Amino acid sequence: MRASLLQIDVNPHESVADRRVRVAELVRAQSGSDLVVLPELWPTGAFAYEEFEANAESAADGPTAEAMAAAARGAGVWLHAGSVVERAEDGTLYNTALVFGPDGGLRRTYRKIHRFGFDQGEAVMMGGGQEVATVRLPDAVAGLATCYDLRFPELFRRLTDEGAGLFVICAGWPARRREHWTLLTRARAVENQAYVLACCSTGTHGGVPQAGHSLVVDPWGEVRGEAGDGEQILTVDLDPAKIAKTREDFPVLRDRVL
Template sequence: MRASLIQIAVSDGESVARRRARAADLVREQAGSDLVVLPELWTVGAFAYELFETEAEPLDGPTFEAMSKAAADAGVWLHAGSIVERAGDGSLYNTALTISPAGELAATYRKIHRFGFDQGEAVLMAAGDSLTTVALPEQTLGIATCYDLRFPELFRGLVDAGATTLVVAAGWPARRRAHWTLLNRARAVEDQSYVLACALAGTHAGVEQAGHSLAVDPWGEVLAEAGPEETVLHVDLDPEKVAETRAQFPALKDRRL
């Protein structure tokens, strides 16, 4: 399975509409891949809190419309990162969208762990309460978003639900990049799963983004890693590797808690 991680740069000088159109073009360019992944809140920027209210949209809003067409044009499964979702009751959620090669909405995930320590996202958005997996032909994706990465119990729950590849869309600050790499490798090792971690590049709302999207195999080996700039990272995953790893080193069977 070939995966492409689009590490898109977000800047204050580019409009949401322009970046949405540019991201759609980048998705179309990945025809031939099986899975394409975008970062968290790439439309507005994960720290551009003042835009959350004005740019919030329903699940079938302009971002889904653009990404649905792009996924269908490219013939790919698309984890379209996350949007600021406005629910029917007016609440805002940090919601990830997964779209099928037919352009249909296959799954959504409302971010459970909101970042901000009683500020920012943590007070502006409501928390999700359900885990999400998506069955692809050769892998089952477990979906997580950014700050979720610091909570290993979420990932263990995804593995219990059948996940073999863990997808993490993020807007991770550059000042904590060491944690980004460490935690993604840790989640791969402890859950004996592939990890596809796609982060924002650029700077928005005064926060420099880490970039350094990466793909990690079930042994914790980094298969591919980007730098800090906008780029597309390509990686080939062996569909049998997860089962082989879990059979060779069956640590998951020894769980007691």
């Protein structure tokens, strides 16, 4: 299974429309991969709060969904298209991740459960999701999470209980906390004996420099690939059989009490 993480530069001098076109072309170029992953809120920037209202869209048929559906279909890949600012029918905004199949069909959405901001920003501007989300890929069940979710291990344990052996995390993680990003990504892999594909944006938006350093971590906690600071495509070959083998050879999950 080949996965490509597209570490997108979110530059406030590039329009949302132009970035959408550029990213769609990058996705189309990944036809040799099985799964492509984009960062959190890459159309606007995860900290560009002033852009949220103006760029909110439908998760099902908004301009980003339409562009990403066509790109997934053009490349013939599974696409975790990062997340968008979704405007629900009742007007509530959500930070919503989108997953498309190789035919371009929208297979799953995930509204971010844990909102960052400590009573400001995303925490007060957006509604919180209520449901965990998994999607069955051809060779593994993927559990979905977004950025700040990474700090809450109970979510990943729940995803493991739902059958996930691979976690896909889109993020707009700040550079000043990059060490936490690396530490927590590996911890989620080790404690659940699962692959973690964590895709972060780069650049600066909302005045917040981004961490970059997207990661692929295997079920033993070893880093199989890491991006740098700038825009980059990180492509890694995964062995889905390693999930079951790790859990069989070192059956720590069997000893859970709580």
